[in-house]
Amino acid sequence: MPRLETVTVQLTGWAADPERPALGDACPIERAITLLGRRSTVLLLREAAYGTSRFDDFVRRTGLTESVTAGELRRLVTEGLLAKQPYQEPGRRQRHEYVLTEAGHALVPILLALGEWGTKHRPHNPHVEARHAGCGAPITVEVHCTTGHRVPEDEVAIVVAEDRVA
Amino acid sequence: MPRLETVTVQLTGWAADPERPALGDACPIERAITLLGRRSTVLLLREAAYGTSRFDDFVRRTGLTESVTAGELRRLVTEGLLAKQPYQEPGRRQRHEYVLTEAGHALVPILLALGEWGTKHRPHNPHVEARHAGCGAPITVEVHCTTGHRVPEDEVAIVVAEDRVA
Numbered sequence: 033m034p035r036l037e038t039v040t041v042q043l044t045g046w047a048a049d050p051e052r053p054a055l056g057d058a059c060p061i062e063r064a065i066t067l068l069g070r071r072s073t074v075l076l077l078r079e080a081a082y083g084t085s086r087f088d089d090f091v092r093r094t095g096l097t098e099s100v101t102a103g104e105l106r107r108l109v110t111e112g113l114l115a116k117q118p119y120q121e122p123g124r125r126q127r128h129e130y131v132l133t134e135a136g137h138a139l140v141p142i143l144l145a146l147g148e149w150g151t152k153h154r155p156h157n158p159h160v161e162a163r164h165a166g167c168g169a170p171i172t173v174e175v176h177c178t179t180g181h182r183v184p185e186d187e188v189a190i191v192v193a194e195d196r197v198a
Numbered sequence: 199m200p201r202l203e204t205v206t207v208q209l210t211g212w213a214a215d216p217e218r219p220a221l222g223d224a225c226p227i228e229r230a231i232t233l234l235g236r237r238s239t240v241l242l243l244r245e246a247a248y249g250t251s252r253f254d255d256f257v258r259r260t261g262l263t264e265s266v267t268a269g270e271l272r273r274l275v276t277e278g279l280l281a282k283q284p285y286q287e288p289g290r291r292q293r294h295e296y297v298l299t300e301a302g303h304a305l306v307p308i309l310l311a312l313g314e315w316g317t318k319h320r321p322h323n324p325h326v327e328a329r330h331a332g333c334g335a336p337i338t339v340e341v342h343c344t345t346g347h348r349v350p351e352d353e354v355a356i357v358v359a360e361d362r363v364a
Binding site for chain 1: 206209216220244247260261298307316322329335345349351354359
């Protein structure tokens with residue numbers, strides 16, 4: 033087997049220090065995964081992106097227990113990823129449904145990136161996959177920079193910054 | 199507060215059936231998150247993408263315990279995301295290091311999408327973030343289709359397919 037390369041992404045500043053400690057909350061990947069790093073969370077967010085909004089539908093369409101579903105939905109509302117809003121069917125009492133907030137919708141590229149990886153690297157039949165409704169081609173998640181360049185892995189630079197918090 | 203929209207992504211076939219059961223292994227997002235859905239897994243993969251390859255460095259740079267690190271590294275090798283290869287420093291006994299495989303490198307867009315979300319929706323100072331080494335602009339993960347179209351969330355179609363397994 034050929035020797036695999038170890039260094040890919042470019043590190044600068046203290047991120048590049050061989051003796052550096054854990055990044056902890058300084059790392060946005062770590063902040064995101066601390067919130068999302070449970071299978072149950074991701075399954076519920078997937079269903080919310082698919083338009084599921086009612087408790088019983090979340091339970092049936094994820095296969096999670098009612099108890100886990102209730103706890104996770106509550107947490108996702110507290111974290112601002114889902115909003116809880118009232119609805120009422122004629123002749124029935126008012127109930128609540130759960131809808132993605134703006135921060136929740138912003139998670140959709142992560143879900144699609146997971147789906148693209150699963151489709152390629154953990155194939156299974158039959159399967160569902162994401163396509164472009166307009167042309168039918170499979171979805172692919174691409175790494176760009178905000179200037180518009182396509183960014184390959186060896187041009188990703190991890191930098192320390194202090195200017196993003198309002 | 200304005201009423202939030204529930205339906206975003208387009209569902210077709212049995213994925214659109216209101217009574218449908220859990221997608222389970224038919225869903226590639228579910229297959230991916232079953233493998234990756236632990237905070238410890240993502241932190242170790244982040245470090246591997248940053249070029250960390252040795253056990254003691256993984257422990258210090260993630261803040262995970264030695265026991266969790268050892269267990270997760272073993273699992274990631276078994277799952278084919280990391281490869282274990284020997285190295286030897288002069289005058290010392292042979293040891294092993296851990297390097298991303300091709301399937302492991304393919305996870306980098308997921309890590310960058312998590313980082314982009316964390317930077318925008320869970321701001322923190324000081325912080326590290328990903329930039330394009332060439333021009334310095336922040337990284338953004340974009341949803342396209344393989345034909346080249348940029349795909350907004352309401353043009354994502356979830357379809358049932360049977361033709362992707364070799």
